[in-house]
Amino acid sequence: MTELTGTQTAPAPSSGMRIDIIPIILFAAFAAAPLLASASGAEGYVLSLLTRVMIFGLAAMSLDLILGYGALVSFGHAAFLGIGAYAVGILASHGVEDALIQIPVALAASALFALATGAISLRTKGVYFIMITLAFAQMLFFLATSLGPYGGDDGMTLPTRSLVAGAGFLENDYAFYAATLLCLIGAYLLSRAIVTSRFGRVLRGTKENAVRMEAIGFQPFRFQLAAYVVSGMIAGLAGCLMANQAEFISPAFMTWQRSGELIFMVVLGGLGSLHGAIIGAAAFLLLEEFLPEMLHAASFFLNDDVRWRLTENWQMAFGPILILIVLFARGGIMGVLRRGSHG
Amino acid sequence: MAEPLLELRSLRKAYGALAVTDDVSLSIRPGELHAIIGPNGAGKTTLIHQISGMLPSDSGQILFDGENVTHLSMPQRVRRGLARSFQITSILPGFSALENVALAVQARHGSSFRFFGNAAQEQALNEPAMQHLNTVGLGGRASIPAGLLSHGEKRQLELAIALATEPKLLLLDEPLAGTGHEESLRVVETLRRLKGRITIVLIEHDMDAVFSLADRVSVVVYGRVIATDTPESVRANEDVRTAYLGEEETV
Amino acid sequence: MTATLLLIQTLNGLQFGLILFLIAAGLTLVFGVMDFINLAHGVQYMIGAYLIAAFSAWTGSFGWGLVLALPTALAFGLLLEVLIFRHLYERDHLDQVLATFGVILFLNQGVKFVWGAAPLSVPVPEILSGSVEIADGLLYPVYRLAIIAAGLLVAALLYVLVNYTRVGMLVRAGATNPQMVSALGVNIKRLFMIVFGFGAMLAGFAGAMVAPILSVQPGMGDNILILAFVVIVIGGIGSIRGAFLAALLIGLVDTIGRSFAPNLLRLVLDPSAASQTGRAIAPMLIYIFMAAVLFFRPSGLFPVKR
Numbered sequence: 001m002t003e004l005t006g007t008q009t010a011p012a013p014s015s016g017m018r019i020d021i022i023p024i025i026l027f028a029a030f031a032a033a034p035l036l037a038s039a040s041g042a043e044g045y046v047l048s049l050l051t052r053v054m055i056f057g058l059a060a061m062s063l064d065l066i067l068g069y070g071a072l073v074s075f076g077h078a079a080f081l082g083i084g085a086y087a088v089g090i091l092a093s094h095g096v097e098d099a100l101i102q103i104p105v106a107l108a109a110s111a112l113f114a115l116a117t118g119a120i121s122l123r124t125k126g127v128y129f130i131m132i133t134l135a136f137a138q139m140l141f142f143l144a145t146s147l148g149p150y151g152g153d154d155g156m157t158l159p160t161r162s163l164v165a166g167a168g169f170l171e172n173d174y175a176f177y178a179a180t181l182l183c184l185i186g187a188y189l190l191s192r193a194i195v196t197s198r199f200g201r202v203l204r205g206t207k208e209n210a211v212r213m214e215a216i217g218f219q220p221f222r223f224q225l226a227a228y229v230v231s232g233m234i235a236g237l238a239g240c241l242m243a244n245q246a247e248f249i250s251p252a253f254m255t256w257q258r259s260g261e262l263i264f265m266v267v268l269g270g271l272g273s274l275h276g277a278i279i280g281a282a283a284f285l286l287l288e289e290f291l292p293e294m295l296h297a298a299s300f301f302l303n304d305d306v307r308w309r310l311t312e313n314w315q316m317a318f319g320p321i322l323i324l325i326v327l328f329a330r331g332g333i334m335g336v337l338r339r340g341s342h343g
Numbered sequence: 344m345a346e347p348l349l350e351l352r353s354l355r356k357a358y359g360a361l362a363v364t365d366d367v368s369l370s371i372r373p374g375e376l377h378a379i380i381g382p383n384g385a386g387k388t389t390l391i392h393q394i395s396g397m398l399p400s401d402s403g404q405i406l407f408d409g410e411n412v413t414h415l416s417m418p419q420r421v422r423r424g425l426a427r428s429f430q431i432t433s434i435l436p437g438f439s440a441l442e443n444v445a446l447a448v449q450a451r452h453g454s455s456f457r458f459f460g461n462a463a464q465e466q467a468l469n470e471p472a473m474q475h476l477n478t479v480g481l482g483g484r485a486s487i488p489a490g491l492l493s494h495g496e497k498r499q500l501e502l503a504i505a506l507a508t509e510p511k512l513l514l515l516d517e518p519l520a521g522t523g524h525e526e527s528l529r530v531v532e533t534l535r536r537l538k539g540r541i542t543i544v545l546i547e548h549d550m551d552a553v554f555s556l557a558d559r560v561s562v563v564v565y566g567r568v569i570a571t572d573t574p575e576s577v578r579a580n581e582d583v584r585t586a587y588l589g590e591e592e593t594v
Numbered sequence: 595m596t597a598t599l600l601l602i603q604t605l606n607g608l609q610f611g612l613i614l615f616l617i618a619a620g621l622t623l624v625f626g627v628m629d630f631i632n633l634a635h636g637v638q639y640m641i642g643a644y645l646i647a648a649f650s651a652w653t654g655s656f657g658w659g660l661v662l663a664l665p666t667a668l669a670f671g672l673l674l675e676v677l678i679f680r681h682l683y684e685r686d687h688l689d690q691v692l693a694t695f696g697v698i699l700f701l702n703q704g705v706k707f708v709w710g711a712a713p714l715s716v717p718v719p720e721i722l723s724g725s726v727e728i729a730d731g732l733l734y735p736v737y738r739l740a741i742i743a744a745g746l747l748v749a750a751l752l753y754v755l756v757n758y759t760r761v762g763m764l765v766r767a768g769a770t771n772p773q774m775v776s777a778l779g780v781n782i783k784r785l786f787m788i789v790f791g792f793g794a795m796l797a798g799f800a801g802a803m804v805a806p807i808l809s810v811q812p813g814m815g816d817n818i819l820i821l822a823f824v825v826i827v828i829g830g831i832g833s834i835r836g837a838f839l840a841a842l843l844i845g846l847v848d849t850i851g852r853s854f855a856p857n858l859l860r861l862v863l864d865p866s867a868a869s870q871t872g873r874a875i876a877p878m879l880i881y882i883f884m885a886a887v888l889f890f891r892p893s894g895l896f897p898v899k900r
């Protein structure tokens with residue numbers, strides 16, 4: 001046999017269309033959670049924690065879109081959370097309280113910022129890109145701290161949550177939860193569509209081998225920039241939600257540590273699967289919530305003073321966790337799940 | 344004779360004091376298979392890099408299809424019909440063989456700024472891709488991740504990817520390097536069939552392949568073209584024998 | 595009035611720039627030679643400040659404190675290198691960023707664990723306290739002048755070290771062509787350790803020097819780390835000379851910008867608007883500057899040839 005003739009037909013695609021069970025379980029769990037919350041007796045607490053999980057999941061997923069599928073290590077993603085939040089806050093303080101105006105403004109502002117900073121950052125490569133995205137986010141952070149009329153360093157409380165077409169139903173925590181879940185699912189479906197589309201395939205190809213992509217006629221820059229803009233807009237949406245949940249905005253939304261935490265979440269969940277980032281965000285926030293108690297319980301053998309200080313500085317434990325994950329568990333939670341399902 | 348498809352005028356590239364290609368002028372005629380031979384380190388790959396736009400040239404001009412492309416980027420040149428393969432295999436290892444080729448088809452056809460629809464299932468991309476895979480004899484391996492193909496198969500895949508960009512001119516940098524005997528026969532067979540349909544510049548150390556395929560042969564030594572002629576005349580050329588073939592034949 | 599203010603701010607900017615240089619020098623060398631992005635470099639600076647606070651309180655003298663703090667900072671840097679960083683040299687930048695971010699998380703809380711959350715203060719050493727008259731009627735603290743002098747001295751030392759010693763030659767060669775250096779049979783591991791430890795000590799030294807004029811507190815290294823990034827990006831990664839010039843530029847632009855941006859804007863805006871926007875723009879100046887530099891020269895002002 002020297003040659004196979006044209007009778008061979010295209011085989012089933014190797015990626016993308018498999019119906020994945022994990023995201024379905026994940027979203028079903030989010031959808032069912034309010035029912036359990038109302039039975040738990042601490043429904044306010046549970047609802048607000050889970051809403052927070054979904055908002056950070058949204059932000060982490062947007063980062064995964066460029067980090068996991070485009071290998072663009074943006075260390076300034078929290079800037080978009082800030083843009084979204086400040087768009088809501090600034091508009092609200094001028095009496096524009098409707099989400100139907102706030103969100104488009106927030107998305108437009110995020111897109112503009114992404115376009116401008118991305119066009120400069122993406123001209124550079126590798127480690128320059130990391131540092132520059134970091135620096136641009138820091139620039140925005142300092143801008144926010146100097147915005148005297150909007151709270152400066154201290155931030156500012158919002159008068160109310162956003163209205164929707166004039167109606168104030170987001171004040172209800174259940175309604176806000178539902179709205180957040182809708183945003184998350186919507187953004188997930190959009191992102192999923194993007195990564196399997198022609199566009200997403202170019203992005204993934206560029207991640208694997210940029211020179212090869214250029215050698216078949218693609219200009220990686222344009223695709224990376226477009227992905228950066230889309231990702232920034234989704235993160236901006238997360239920022240709008242974040243401001244609404246807290247009914248408060250402050251420069252602390254966009255510290256560079258926050259950007260680092262977003263990367264942490266994505267890697268913790270597992271790069272390049274979208275829902276992995278959401279799981280990573282959940283794991284991170286739950287750790288944040290329960291680590292103090294876990295540390296307290298685990299340090300029973302220490303004397304009271306040391307034990308108290310350990311619990312007080314519980315965030316210390318994040319450092320070694322992160323380092324261990326990097327050194328020994330690159331696939332994150334999704335990696336573990338995948339290995340589990342392949343036996 | 345018709346207009347040359349590719350014309351190089353005094354191309355030069357130096358690393359520090361070392362001129363890797365020096366005053367290279369060449370005309371490639373439409374439809375011919377033009378082989379470039381020369382000892383290791385002669386500057387052949389560098390020349391391909393310059394022609395394809397991966398490396399900027401220090402001086403000189405590149406005219407392709409009547410247009411000065413000297414300052415165009417690699418993607419721009421590809422879209423004008425100038426495709427290449429790499430001496431060191433360059434593929435997307437995580438993509439299936441079919442997707443590697445389908446991406447090249449996609450680059451050629453329609454917009455890639457489409458955010459919806461599953462690209463992997465687009466028959467308009469997969470069918471031509473499959474044809475190109477069949478052309479190089481890889482049809483049966485379409486769904487295998489490219490990274491898992493054998494070395495020889497990867498070389499064939501490179502050829503299929505280059506074909507999928509529908510080039511007018513194909514620059515092949517040692518497509519036979521490292522292939523097994525049978526695979527190498529298959530590639531030579533493929534090239535023979537492509538010959539005449541596509542203009543090909545072939546860099547190759549396998550002299551049997553070169554002399555059986557080429558319409559004309561250029562010999563590059565120390566970055567300079569010392570001869571361009573028919574295979575027979577090149578074989579007979581004294582300079583070439585001493586500079587290059589002589590060494591080869593004493594082995 | 596404005597002229598004297600300008601003079602003072604220029605000196606302040608110079609001092610800030612030199613401190614930035616001490617930090618950026620280590621960062622750019624570590625990156626240039628090892629292709630390793632070390633976010634934890636800022637906490638080395640913080641550790642330096644904490645060490646001087648602890649040791650000068652213990653010995654009762656800033657000088658003795660410094661004598662103890664420098665080798666401790668060095669040892670601490672080497673410890674981190676052996677425990678964590680050396681396992682990351684072969685990894686991609688994302689891994690390096692994450693793991694060194696983990697080190698930051700740990701140490702920022704770790705100093706709280708050891709020394710508490712309240713800022714510590716370090717007294718200005720006796721002989722360097724007080725002020726001198728640098729122009730008629732214009733007093734400037736001696737200690738700040740001492741920082742400037744120390745910074746210039748270290749810069750000169752570094753210049754000699756990098757340009758005229760064997761290790762310096764290897765470092766320069768390593769920044770341009772790491773494969774070649776290891777091909778020469780140089781013990782790359784040891785070279786890395788030396789460069790790393792040295793960089794950590796420089797950052798620690800910077801932290802120790804500023805401890806008397808700033809408050810020593812958790813997270814104090816974070817913002818300066820980002821400024822150091824801006825410096826090495828503008829200067830060109832791997833270039834000591836670039837880092838030096840960029841550090842001074844950034845120091846001056848930032849310091850002078852903050853005090854003069856409102857004044858300058860007053861020329862075109864009404865006073866209250868001018869001070870508003872001035873205060874908003876001033877902290878952004880250096881980033882805008884960086885963006886401008888990168889737009890025209892994507893690998894910085896003094897790119898190291900690779």
Ligand SMILES: Nc1ncnc2c1ncn2[C@@H]1O[C@H](COP(=O)(O)OP(=O)(O)OP(=O)(O)O)[C@@H](O)[C@H]1O
Pocket residue numbers: 358363381382383384385386387388389390430
């Ligand atoms: N980036 C570079 N810097 C310095 N010298 C280089 C560089 N790239 C190639 N060279 C030198 O240029 C010369 C020509 O290399 P090139 O790869 O073009 O040769 P070649 O003819 O393709 O050889 P081969 O037959 O082995 O593939 C070699 O001496 C090589 O060492």
Ligand SMILES: [Mg+2]
Pocket residue numbers: 387388389430
């Ligand atoms: Mg070659």
